[in-house]
Amino acid sequence: METRGYTSPLREEAAARTRERVLLAAAELFAEGGYARTSVAAIARAAGVAVNTVYTSVGGKSALLLAMVDDGVADEAVRATTAALTSATSAAEVLRLVARGTSVTRDRRELTLSVLLDNRDAHPDVAEAARVAEAEVRARFAEAADRMLELGGLREGVGGEELRRALWFYFGFPAWRVVRAEGLSWGDGAVWLCGQASDSLLAR
Amino acid sequence: METRGYTSPLREEAAARTRERVLLAAAELFAEGGYARTSVAAIARAAGVAVNTVYTSVGGKSALLLAMVDDGVADEAVRATTAALTSATSAAEVLRLVARGTSVTRDRRELTLSVLLDNRDAHPDVAEAARVAEAEVRARFAEAADRMLELGGLREGVGGEELRRALWFYFGFPAWRVVRAEGLSWGDGAVWLCGQASDSLLAR
Amino acid sequence: METRGYTSPLREEAAARTRERVLLAAAELFAEGGYARTSVAAIARAAGVAVNTVYTSVGGKSALLLAMVDDGVADEAVRATTAALTSATSAAEVLRLVARGTSVTRDRRELTLSVLLDNRDAHPDVAEAARVAEAEVRARFAEAADRMLELGGLREGVGGEELRRALWFYFGFPAWRVVRAEGLSWGDGAVWLCGQASDSLLAR
Amino acid sequence: METRGYTSPLREEAAARTRERVLLAAAELFAEGGYARTSVAAIARAAGVAVNTVYTSVGGKSALLLAMVDDGVADEAVRATTAALTSATSAAEVLRLVARGTSVTRDRRELTLSVLLDNRDAHPDVAEAARVAEAEVRARFAEAADRMLELGGLREGVGGEELRRALWFYFGFPAWRVVRAEGLSWGDGAVWLCGQASDSLLAR
DNA sequence: CATGAATGAGAGTTCATTCAT
DNA sequence: TATGAATGAACTCTCATTCAT
DSSP states (O other): OOOOHEEEEEEEEHHHHHHHHHHHHHHHHHHHHHHOOEEEEEEEETTTTTHHHHOOOOTTHHHHHHHHHHHTTHHHHHHHHHHHHHOSSSHHHHHHHHHEEEEHHHTTTHHHHHHHHHHTTOOHHHHHHHHHHHHHHHHHHHHHHHHHHHOBBBTTTTTTTHHHHHHHHSSSSHHHHHHTTTTTHHHHHHHHHHHHHHHHBBOO | OOTTTSHHHHHHHHHHHHHHHHHHHHHHHHHHHHHTTTOOOHHHHHOOOOOOOOHHHHHHHHHHHHHHHHHHTTTTHHHHHHHHHHHHOOOOHHHHHHHHHHHHHHHHHHHHHHHHHHHHTOHHHHHHHHHHHHHHHHHHHHHHHHHHHHOBBBBBTHHHHHHHHHHHHHHHHHHHHHHHTTTTHHOOOOOOOHHHHHHHOOOO | OOOOOOOHHHHHHHHHHHHHHHHHHHHHHHHHHTTTTHHHHHHHHHHTHHHHHHHHHHHHHHHHHHHHHHHHHHHHHHHHHHHHHHHOOOOOHHHHHHHHHHHHHHHHHHHHHHHHHTTTOOHHHHHHHHHHHHHHHHHHHHHHHHHHHHHHOOOOOOHHHHHHHHHHHHSSSHHHHHHHHOOOOOOHHHHHHHHHHHHHHHHO | OOOOOOOOOHHHHHHHHHHHHHHHHHHHHHHHHHHOOOOOHHHHHHTSSSHHHHHTTTHHHHHHHHHHHHHHHHHHHHHHHHHHHHHHOOOOHHHHHHHHHHHHHHHHHHHOOOOOOOHHTTTEEEHHHHHHHHHHHHHHHHHHHHHHHHHOOOOTTOOOHHHHHHHHHHHHHHHHHHHHHOOOOHHHHHHHHHHHHHHHOOOO
């Protein structure tokens, strides 16, 4: 079984580029024409690769969605926000970090998120990917909630369960959808949502 | 749509029943599995008719959506509300009529509306049908707005354009979606929405 | 649900002819090139129909095998033999009937049987169809065995279990395969197998 | 196939081990799931190598079959038997040697042989490999036949042509298949087949 | 020698739709 | 009016194979 740790950096990089091209093309076409109506052949054409390169580089049609979600989860902004939580000094700062973090992610992952939200009721594959994405975001929010409880300064009677639900309410997918629907910029939306959340959750 | 007087009434009635069975089956399956993933064959099976009867009785797949919309538009509740407008004696009463009318329609057409709203971003056929449905509702709201302007009693500075937009905001598809999301009954939703609209539109 | 018993004999007959053409083409191609290597497209081409007519008239690829088996089971010769059993007057006559019946079936269904036997070890679909076919034949043999026991005249100590196994041994698929391998005609094979079986099973 | 004396022995040995692993995995999967339904990727996975190593170490899919046959031909037991023929002192001993030799080979190459025999009617690649294997065995039998004629002691009137055909009949693939079907051990089968052959071929 | 990436060809299957009846 | 049969087009996905490394 002795696998040689044989890694060619050039090939690896080229493969990563291919993968990214495929994912980007898929996100654009899914967003434009809907998940069900977008064929793998169309994605391959848009990405400039053979149909089966989609399969070898990412996987089947549903794997494309999950790969998008994974990429979003692994986004640097997410990790940076998570890391910054540890050095936060107040619950208010945590809220600001979450607001900015979700704002940035929303901006960078707009395509993916619109695919997930627009198609989740219309196709089980998308519903599943959306479920995964939501679970990931909720997990991050749970970390933030824990940190807030550690730091204190919350309105009286606010417990862990409630805090996690509130974070999802103020910074989860539906909240940002409202921001977009209202025509606010992501930055203004962050300020507004952070204000609402602070009013509701922090001690006066 | 007017029926010819000298057609066999029995056959006509049977045909109408067939059509209704097909439409109901289609609405249920579309709502359950999504528009794109529901095949005409599945609809025919659920309706207990041959595949082609779907075509002869209603039309192709996209025609099913438009037929649902047409049926909703032709709903008795809509006509009753429209008729009642002419005998309304105040703008406040018009708002109450609109609130009750949209509430009833929402209740009776829930299946169709969830299909339209859940799938409009995922499939052009649905988007088109949703557009038609929205235009129909907006047209009814325009009538109501005209009647309100005739009756007077509006807050100062409220013109036709603004009034029509406000009616859509308070009683259109998204508003009722919020009602459902908040867990209110259709009746309570009607009261709440009517209150919001009255505060905003009527002179004190 | 009220299905009209609407049957057009012309259409029905045409459909049956189509089905037969498809099945015959499939049997020939399967026998010639093997089950796995024969594509549905090739079958359709050989039958002079569209690819999907194969699906609408018979079913998928594996359904073709099962349909062949079903047709074999429903073969007139099988029914005739089964019917003749009731008027048989001795166990020896039953053996002669079975020998002649299996001989005739073997002749008429040679194509199907060679497909089943040549491909059963190479593909699970064929294995399944062969299993079904074998079960059917064994069921017929069980009837013959029951009749023989009723009529008596068997060698001492021969019971039902043993009799059924022996009938399969002398007249089942492998036996007739040997007949073919030895270069005997089906008729001569029937005589020979019947002789062997009589020696072994009947009282002197 | 002769190896160059100055190639790195270590690398060569590693390559040989890889080749063996691939061939063994292929034989097992072919026997288990059939030739046509076994993919090169599955073989590579089972062998713990990359897909392409299958190609570089052995060759394409059909080459795998031929390589198995070659390995069987090159088996030490075969060479030993062939060598022993020269020192045999009677036709009876030759028969014993052939019986023992084919028995041992049958035991050691069971996997390969079942692949060849179970799939030869279902796939041309296998048919070709089986043909090659059969030709090889027949060639060995021809040598044995020649030796028997040299040594004498054959039944009157038995010539070369007939002798070669008889050896295939008594010790070829179908004969051993019957042995297996009858549930005999390879050793008992050898004794039985040798007895049959002796009765038929040797002078009393 | 062995590898990961990429490919072209083709598979089985499902779909919405139309035709003659 | 409603039907069963048949179709052409498209789909996702798997396959054996080759290339640069």
